[in-house]
Amino acid sequence: MSPLRMAQGRLRISFFLVLVVFFSFFVRLVFVQGVNAQERAHQAARELNQTVDLPAPRGEITDRNGNVLARSIDALDLVVDQNLIGDPKVTANLVAPIINASTAAIQNRLTGTRKFVYVAKDITPAQWLKIKEVIALNNSDKPMSKRIGGFFTQRGFKRDYPGKTLSANTLGFVNSEGVGGGGIEASMNSVLSGTDGVLSYSSGKGPSIPSARQSLIPAKAGTNIRLTIDRDLQWITENAIASVAKRTRAQSITAVVMDPATGEILALATAPTFDPNKFNVTKSNLLKIPAVQEAYEPGSTGKVMTFAAALQEKVIDPTTVFTIPYTIKRADRIFHDHESHPKWKLTSTGILAKSSNVGTIQIGEKMSENTLYSYLTKFGIGQPVNMGLPGESPGIFSKVDKWSRSTAPTVAFGQGYSLTTIQATSVFATIANNGVRAVPHIIAGTSNQNGHYTPKVNNSGVKVVDKEVAKTLSLMMESVVAEGGTAPSAQIPGYRVAGKTGTANRFNDKCRCYSGYTASFIGFAPAEKPRFVMSITIQDPKGIHWGGYLGGPVFKEVISYALKSYQIAPSGELNVPFPLDAATLKKREKITAAAEAKD
Structure with a gap:
């Protein structure tokens, strides 16, 4: 074959190959522009346009007077474009110490090809300035290809508790993901959280294009919650129990102050407590709310329900006389009073004032088991407060068909069932509120970002005993804080006070046995027209464990402040106490008879 023909053949082959290539491009172009145009456009848009959530500030939590207890404050979130990090290890070594983070964890966040990655949340402006300084110093003697870039900040929010430990257990905390992890922050998380917004921006292979940013949906702030708590009264209460906790080395102390007429919780304090600003370094047992989560056997404070039932059923009156031995046997158990004594002849009031277990058993036996059970359930025992x-506990209260022959005597003087501090406070609030049980509550209402306030609707009160019965029992309870009672340290000069002490064997979950004590005092003032009910519950105190000795002074300190702060007038005429024993009763009857004879 001649050279000319060979050349022509090669040209034909080359031309054919060129046609094939051009045809392939044409087919591909038709496919991309015609058949698959929409999908390719969407793919390009996805690669160019990025979206980022804009965090919404959580709603505030305030006290009853609008004082802020929890709020969201501006914070900086450190963000990086991983494509601009030349050496993640070197960069992590520079940045991690500044933000107090693990070098390995930061290196992991810097490694990859993602254009938007959170490195750290809630950094301070000072930390961001330091990061920029060390990066600038590192880049000063490096070629362009070795320089660090890609760091920027995004505005965010950090949960702040200005009172630090104030109401900490009630408020709870917010974790690093912005989710409530305890207290009101957890139970009302969906209300407080609000709705995040969305930010869109365009980016190429390198950094994002700032001029192309646009907000698609603005963030909507969360709803504010107003509590019934009084900040100043809360502070006084926390300080009072903190000193007792330190002195007694108790496992925990819980105090509740309630308005008996409305059921509003004015203070709910726990010791020891924690700082929700530092919840991540707090022991888990300190994050609980013992007032609603921990059930215990109340002991003698539970006796008031037995007395209320007996008065309502008209099987006793304040001066009914009983012969009280030190011990009494029922079924296979022997019950006794807290201190050895000869036979007493006490009135019903005297049994309450001296907190006699044996005497209370005798009063309880004047009613059937079903009757006693029904009154305790009316007081809310075994039922959730909501x-x-x-994590609210309903307590434990077995139905009568589960009782043994010794259960009724045990229940009569406050053991054999369990309740929470809130439930115990509610029992006394019922007596203080003329026999009507107002539903305890701590949320007053909510307000949106426009300031519109919506009060929370609560259930109406439930009548438990007659007004006359409640008034009579209140008079009897005044003897508890009088001289000769078990809590004279709870007296408040100028005001009448009614209350009851309690010291119960404490059930220990660890050994599934009884060890230690639960000491308590619950009272209200002014007794003639109660404005405040307060309970103090001390779990496992070391040393002296009497409820009146430990709780009485706390009651006096806190309620004295409350009476003054709310400008409650002192009591008028003092109560003439019921006789505590048969001898005093007989003397009074003689005096009365002599006075009537003169008339």
């Missing part, structure tokens, strides 16, 4: 706090 205050809106997480």
Whole structure:
């Protein structure tokens, strides 16, 4: 074959190959522009346009007077474009110490090809300035290809508790993901959280294009919650129990102050407590809300329900006389009073004032088991309070068909069932509120970002005993804080006070046995027209464990402040106490008879 023909053949082959290539491009172009145009456009848009959530500030939590207890404050979130990090290890070594983070964890966040990655949340402006300084110093003697870039900040929010430990257990905390992890922050998380917004921006292979940013949906702030708590009264209460906790080395102390007429919780304090600003370094047992989560056997404070039932059923009156031995046997158990004594002849009031277990058993036996059970359930025993706090316990109260022959005597003087501090406070609030049980609550209402306030609707009160019975029992309870009672340290000069002490054997979950004590005092003032009910519960105190000795002074300190702060007038005429024993009763009857004879 001649050279000319060979050349022509090669040209034909080359031309054919060129046609094939051009045809392939044409087919591909038709496919991309015609058949698959929409999908390719969407793919390009996805690669160019990025979206980022804009965090919404959580709603505030305030006290009853609008004082802020929890709020969201501006914070900086450190963000990086991983494509601009030349050496993640070197960069992590520079940045991690500044933000107090693990070098390995930061290196992991810097490694990859993602254009938007959170490195750290809630950094301070000072930390961001330091990061920029060390990066600038590192880049000063490096070629362009070795320089660090890609760091920027995004505005965010950090949860702040200005009172630090104030109401910490009630408020709870917010974790690093912005989710409530305890207290009101957890139970009302969906209300407080609000709705995040969305930010869109365009980016190429390198950094994002700032001029192309646009907000698609603005963030909507969360709803504010107003509590019934009084900040100043809360502070006084926390300080009072903190000193007792330190002195007694108790496992925990819980105090509740309630308005008996409305059921509003004015203070709910726990010791020891924690700082929700530092919840991540707090022991888990300190994050609980013992007032609603921990059930215990109340002991003698539970006796008031037995007395209320007996008065309502008209099987006793304040001066009914009983012969009280030190011990009494029922079924296979022997019950006794807290201190050895000869036979007493006490009135019903005297049994309450001296907190006699044996005497209370005798009063309880004047009613059937079903009757006693029904009154305790009316007082709310064994039923959830539903205050809106997480993990609320209903307590434990077995039905009568589960009782043994010794259960009724045990229940009569406050053991054999369990309740929470809130439930115990509610029992006394019922007596203080003329026999009507107002539903305890701690959430007053909510307000949106426009300031519109919506009060929370609560259930109406439930009548438990007659007004006359409640008034009579209140007069009897005044003897508890009088001289000769078990809590004279709870007296408040100028005001009448009614109350009851309690010291119960404490059930220990660890050994599944009884060890230690639960000491308590619950009272209200002014007794003639109660404005405040307060309970103090001390779990496992070391040393002296009497409820009146430990709780009485706390009651006096806190309620004295409350009476003054709310400008409650002192009591008028003092109560003439019921006789505590048969001898005093007989003397009074003689005096009365002599006075009537003169008339």
